[in-house]
Amino acid sequence: MYEKLYDDNAYAVEFLSEVVSAYVTTWEDEEVFEFVLEKTTFFPEQGGQTSDTGMFYDTDTENEFEVFHAYIKDDTVYHLARLVKKPVETKKRKKQEEEEEIIDPKSVKLPKRIIGRINWDERFDKMQQHSGEHLVSGTVHRLFGYDNVGFSLSSDNVTLDFNGKFTDEDILEIEKTVNRAVFENFKVKVYYPTPEELRKIPYRSKKELVGRIRIVEFPGYDICACCAPHVAMTGEIGLIKIVSAEHFKGGTRMSIKCGYRALEDYRNLLDSAKGVSRLLSVTKEDVFPAVEKLNNDLRDARFELNGYKTKVLDAAFESAVASGDGDHNNPIMFTSGLDAAIIRKSINNVIDRTNGYCGVFFTGDKEGYSYIIGSNVKDCTILASALKEKFGSKGGGNKSMIQGNVVATEDEIKEFLKDYSDGVFI
Numbered sequence: 001m002y003e004k005l006y007d008d009n010a011y012a013v014e015f016l017s018e019v020v021s022a023y024v025t026t027w028e029d030e031e032v033f034e035f036v037l038e039k040t041t042f043f044p045e046q047g048g049q050t051s052d053t054g055m056f057y058d059t060d061t062e063n064e065f066e067v068f069h070a071y072i073k074d075d076t077v078y079h080l081a082r083l084v085k086k087p088v089e090t091k092k093r094k095k096q097e098e099e100e101e102i103i104d105p106k107s108v109k110l111p112k113r114i115i116g117r118i119n120w121d122e123r124f125d126k127m128q129q130h131s132g133e134h135l136v137s138g139t140v141h142r143l144f145g146y147d148n149v150g151f152s153l154s155s156d157n158v159t160l161d162f163n164g165k166f167t168d169e170d171i172l173e174i175e176k177t178v179n180r181a182v183f184e185n186f187k188v189k190v191y192y193p194t195p196e197e198l199r200k201i202p203y204r205s206k207k208e209l210v211g212r213i214r215i216v217e218f219p220g221y222d223i224c225a226c227c228a229p230h231v232a233m234t235g236e237i238g239l240i241k242i243v244s245a246e247h248f249k250g251g252t253r254m255s256i257k258c259g260y261r262a263l264e265d266y267r268n269l270l271d272s273a274k275g276v277s278r279l280l281s282v283t284k285e286d287v288f289p290a291v292e293k294l295n296n297d298l299r300d301a302r303f304e305l306n307g308y309k310t311k312v313l314d315a316a317f318e319s320a321v322a323s324g325d326g327d328h329n330n331p332i333m334f335t336s337g338l339d340a341a342i343i344r345k346s347i348n349n350v351i352d353r354t355n356g357y358c359g360v361f362f363t364g365d366k367e368g369y370s371y372i373i374g375s376n377v378k379d380c381t382i383l384a385s386a387l388k389e390k391f392g393s394k395g396g397g398n399k400s401m402i403q404g405n406v407v408a409t410e411d412e413i414k415e416f417l418k419d420y421s422d423g424v425f426i
């Protein structure tokens, strides 16, 4: 077994290690380097948490490797890395810009000893999230008796799945309790109890564990078996914010943001609230009632506008029917921005005074034209079939009215309609 420095010291960033094995391997169709080391601070992907990333520096050559992933198999940590291309001298650089240098990984001298360094900001961020998750899961278990049945922690998301549901008040209570643990700023205990000691510890665990069990304890709040790095003091977690709690597989999927992530989220929300408050000329505290009022005003305005649209459409049809000579009263209109209910109503208003097809082709969200066509003397399904045959249009309806969508230009449609309607185009 090789040494996992992160087990005992979550704050170890840099280390020196002999290379046990290094070779070229294929990872997602790319040739990369894989390293096994005598010791490592790189936490590998496991238990729902993505791995650390960082750098390896060869102590004998100038070669540098960027570690993009680490995984664990049979208790051994494997590090996947790419060679970092060094900047070349000025003279050579120009040539390199012209043609990208391709390095065959197999030609690279593999290191015997490296200095490794994890990306500390990324690690600390994950420590804040993971420790926050333990406080939330432990508190949920203690207050409501639900288990954490799923966990995912990546660079941009933390989700916790519970086998129970919460009210809004429950969420507030959980949030208040876990943040109190943060402000109390107490020590987080990490230890390896003997099997006898372990039997007496009421710890949480998702699965039956064997071998040496690592216990992470937040005294008074949570005891859990866990292999990940955690903060030393709860104050380091920073604010814990439950940003959502949605029904999921009969239970709840909760999203949380802790520490710097909560700060960034607050900043983004504040920027957004400030932007809206500027737009509406209200204080950011008054944004919600202002948006509510705006929403109501918009609904009223839409209602009023629909009234005007109906009048305009009715007037256009009335005018077309009035100017028709009796034999050719079948107006077809081309327009935009009308809704189907208004169009159907207008067609029905004049249909008794037409003697052919009466309809509207209108543009909207869909490509081409939507159409509604009615008639009380002709069979509209014949026209629907013809439109389908000519333009591949989609739609439905019955003999007296059809509705659908056609991808064609206004001129193409008018040309086509000549065979079916000798009326006027508006």
Ligand SMILES: [Zn+2]
Residues within 6 Å of the ligand: 130, 134, 224, 225, 226, 227, 228
């Ligand atoms: Zn954990």
